[in-house]
Amino acid sequence: MTSPSGLDVVLRSDSYEAHVVEVGAGLRRLIREGLDVVDGYGPDEMCSAGRGQLLAPWPNRIEDGRYEFDGRSLQLALSEAAARNAIHGLVRWAPWRLDGATAASAQWSYRLYPQPGYPFTLDLTATYELSSDGLTLTFSAANAGGSPAPYGLGAHPYLTVGRSIDGCVLELPASRFCDVDDRGLPSDPKAVDGTPYDFRVPRQIGETTLDHPFSGVQLSGGWASASLTDPDSGRAARVSFDETFEWLQVFSADSHGPTTRQYLAIEPMTCPPNAFRSGVDLVVLEPGDVHTASLAIS
Numbered sequence: 001m002t003s004p005s006g007l008d009v010v011l012r013s014d015s016y017e018a019h020v021v022e023v024g025a026g027l028r029r030l031i032r033e034g035l036d037v038v039d040g041y042g043p044d045e046m047c048s049a050g051r052g053q054l055l056a057p058w059p060n061r062i063e064d065g066r067y068e069f070d071g072r073s074l075q076l077a078l079s080e081a082a083a084r085n086a087i088h089g090l091v092r093w094a095p096w097r098l099d100g101a102t103a104a105s106a107q108w109s110y111r112l113y114p115q116p117g118y119p120f121t122l123d124l125t126a127t128y129e130l131s132s133d134g135l136t137l138t139f140s141a142a143n144a145g146g147s148p149a150p151y152g153l154g155a156h157p158y159l160t161v162g163r164s165i166d167g168c169v170l171e172l173p174a175s176r177f178c179d180v181d182d183r184g185l186p187s188d189p190k191a192v193d194g195t196p197y198d199f200r201v202p203r204q205i206g207e208t209t210l211d212h213p214f215s216g217v218q219l220s221g222g223w224a225s226a227s228l229t230d231p232d233s234g235r236a237a238r239v240s241f242d243e244t245f246e247w248l249q250v251f252s253a254d255s256h257g258p259t260t261r262q263y264l265a266i267e268p269m270t271c272p273p274n275a276f277r278s279g280v281d282l283v284v285l286e287p288g289d290v291h292t293a294s295l296a297i298s
Contacts, residue, residue, distance in 0.1 A: 004046040006095055013104040014132035019043075024092040025108035025126040027052035027157065030135055030297055037134075037237050037297060039158040039263035049256065050156040050265070053092040054126060056141060057118065059154025060213070060249060060273035061085040061184050065117065067276040069150050076117030083183040088154070090118060096126070104130045111144070120149035122285070134238075134298025143285035150276055151283040153244075154269040157297055158253070159237035161230040165205050165252060165264045169229045172199035174248060175216030178272065186213050186273050202229070210252040210264070213272045219243055226250075226266045237297070241268040244293040246281055249273070268295050 006022030019028040019040070026047060029040035041051055065076035065086035076086035096108040105128060112122040123142040128135060143149050161168060177197045178186035192198035196208045200218070217224045222243050229236040245268035254260055270293060271281040283291055 001044070003043050005043070007098060008043055009098065009101050009106045011104050011106060011128065011130040011135075013130040016130050016132070016134060018128065018130050018135050020106050020108070020128050022095050022098065022108075023047070024053050024094060025096040025110065026054060026092065027128070027135070027137075027297075032134075035162065035235070036160050039160040039259075049158075049253070050088060050092070051158055053088065053156045054139065055088045055154035055156060055269075056091050056124060056139075056152070057112065057120075057122060057150070058086075058089050058152040058276055059267070059269040059271070061087050062276045063183070063185050063274050067150075069276070070148055074117050074119070080184075085183060085185070086117070088156075090115070091124060099125075114145070120147065121145035122149065122151070134296055136294060136296045138292065138294045140290055140292045141285065142290045143287050146287055148287070149285045151285050151291060152269065152271040152275050153291075153293055154249070154267055155295055156265060156267050157239060158263040158265045159228045159239065159297075160263040161228055161233070161235045161237055163230055163262075165228065165261050166207065167231070168205055168264075169202045169231050170199045170205050170264070171202035171225075171227045171229070172214060172248070172250065172266075173218040173224050173226065174214035175200065175218070176214065178213045178215075180212060180273075184211070184273065189215055202227075204231075205252070205264075208252070209254055210250045211254075212250060213269070214248045214250060215246060215272065217246060217248065228264050228266070239266045239268065239295060239297055241295040242293060244270055244291070245295065246270065247272050
């Protein structure tokens with residue numbers, strides 16, 4: 001039987017093991033010393049709730065799937081039909097090509113051809129490298145067409161430390177956040193000071209419900225990190241990301257049925273939700289331009 005995620009490439013280094021897959025060039029599983037670092041899914045399961053997926057050429061949502069760009073009105077399919085949004089890009093269900101692999105690395109590529117709502121051509125590359133420090137992903141997008149193209153990138157790992165997140169400590173180096181409406185669309189950013197969403201000093205999540213974009217990320221040496229820690233065992237999971245990721249979406253999975261609040265999505269994004277409409281931090285790739293971004297999970 002063919003796996004729903006296609007080819008599964010296993011990477012190993014020191015105490016880590018990672019599974020990266022053909023469909024969407026996604027991360028199916030990441031393990032250290034036999035313990036899950038991300039909440040993944042089985043080899044015979046279809047990916048659910050965005051687990052480990054790469055989100056391009058936009059992360060999160062576009063209101064009504066409609067936007068204006070370069071003098072054109074464009075309409076995307078409403079892939080989140082109930083909320084009337086286009087969600088999470090166009091490549092997460094596509095079969096990517098494996099360009100090469102070693103015991104600890106794999107490189108995937110995909111050409112995104114023009115289509116209704118996104119009449120642009122991008123050459124995308126996702127390179128995973130596993131080491132004793134964890135898993136690093138380097139993602140590049142090149143405009144292979146003849147006109148400027150709007151672009152954004154996100155990644156969707158669910159961090160786990162093996163228990164409910166309510167008793168866990170979150171560290172999130174972000175000074176601003178956006179409220180969201182019932183369609184998941186953001187309002188203008190505001191300061192986290194004095195709100196339940198200030199995790200700049202690590203503290204317990206408690207009953208806080210999270211499905212919010214954060215910005216004002218504090219960098220050190222061109223990188224920043226966010227982490228989830230079990231204060232009882234000391235077990236922790238961390239996402240680090242370079243300066244191209246100016247936004248984070250943090251999601252406490254309150255709608256996930258039996259596994260509600262058992263893991264926390266910390267999603268680096270180059271732009272906020274609805275950036276194709278708002279223009280906020282939207283990347284515009286001129287013909288021949290290449291955009292590169294890196295993140296790590298440990």
